[in-house]
Amino acid sequence: MKVIAILRSWVIGFFRFWYHFIIGDDWTIAAAVAMGLLLTAILNARGLQPWWTMPTVAIMAIAFSLRRTRRRT
Amino acid sequence: MSLTGALPILITAFLASMVEAIEMVTIVVGVGVARGWRSTLIGAGAGAGVLAVLVAVLGLALRSIPIGPLRLVIGTLLLIFGLQWLRKGVTRVAAHGLAGFRMRQPEPQEWTGEGIDWTAFVVAFKGVVLEGLEIAIIVVSFGATTNRLDAAVIGAVAAVVVIGVAGAVVYSRVAQIPRSLLQLAVGILLTTFGTFWSVEGIGVDWPGSDASILGLLAVYLLTAVTFIIFERRHVLGYATAA
Numbered sequence: 001m002k003v004i005a006i007l008r009s010w011v012i013g014f015f016r017f018w019y020h021f022i023i024g025d026d027w028t029i030a031a032a033v034a035m036g037l038l039l040t041a042i043l044n045a046r047g048l049q050p051w052w053t054m055p056t057v058a059i060m061a062i063a064f065s066l067r068r069t070r071r072r073t
Numbered sequence: 074m075s076l077t078g079a080l081p082i083l084i085t086a087f088l089a090s091m092v093e094a095i096e097m098v099t100i101v102v103g104v105g106v107a108r109g110w111r112s113t114l115i116g117a118g119a120g121a122g123v124l125a126v127l128v129a130v131l132g133l134a135l136r137s138i139p140i141g142p143l144r145l146v147i148g149t150l151l152l153i154f155g156l157q158w159l160r161k162g163v164t165r166v167a168a169h170g171l172a173g174f175r176m177r178q179p180e181p182q183e184w185t186g187e188g189i190d191w192t193a194f195v196v197a198f199k200g201v202v203l204e205g206l207e208i209a210i211i212v213v214s215f216g217a218t219t220n221r222l223d224a225a226v227i228g229a230v231a232a233v234v235v236i237g238v239a240g241a242v243v244y245s246r247v248a249q250i251p252r253s254l255l256q257l258a259v260g261i262l263l264t265t266f267g268t269f270w271s272v273e274g275i276g277v278d279w280p281g282s283d284a285s286i287l288g289l290l291a292v293y294l295l296t297a298v299t300f301i302i303f304e305r306r307h308v309l310g311y312a313t314a315a
Contacts, residue, residue: 024157041275054272059296065160
């Protein structure tokens, strides 16, 4: 049982490390990037050239994240 | 000059690595001053070895992946990193201007025993590996996506050497480097390349091809300046009200 508990804490620690490393302290940025890329892929599949989507989403994500940070502090 | 050629990749890798290298060097020099140099340098060397192996293995592994999906994954990763750095850079420059990296002064506890001081070894090793992991990922990302791993590695190693030498010669000066401004500049660069590659990885053509990188750079620079002005007003307004 002790071995399982140690393994479990290692696995949790491993995923927690990568979550904090990639997602960071504001998950909304990663979520916005994922949504933006999905939207870009959909518009691209419909024959449009949506090169403007991702820069727009990125600027909105920064604005939203800065607002969240300000509210928290 | 191509915007995804050797020189832009080298400069971006250099600047990105510099930000993390400042923290890495302050940890290593701090531990060295406090606990003694021998074990600290062995720990830092072991950490650097782990990172070198990681870059070599990841660099070789990524070569076998088709360029489209590779650009999408790496661009997405760089975009997330870049936006986080950009936000932190905006917040810190707005709040503290060009202040350097604040750090605690180490309390001298020189190791007097025989053999390796494992505390110094582990702290230096962890400092190098954890702070260097982001450098390694950025180097591999830029290197693999542009097929310029050599330029990215040279940029990163140069940054670590420059900051390392500066740290060894004048410890207190490293803390005065305007890290927030560097973080902001690198955030803009990573966001620019991340946007370009992730969108290109989906199969969208950029107007003007590589030249649109300059357009993205200008847009994100303008965005950062605008947000700094807004944040600065908020910080000053808050300070006046208090």
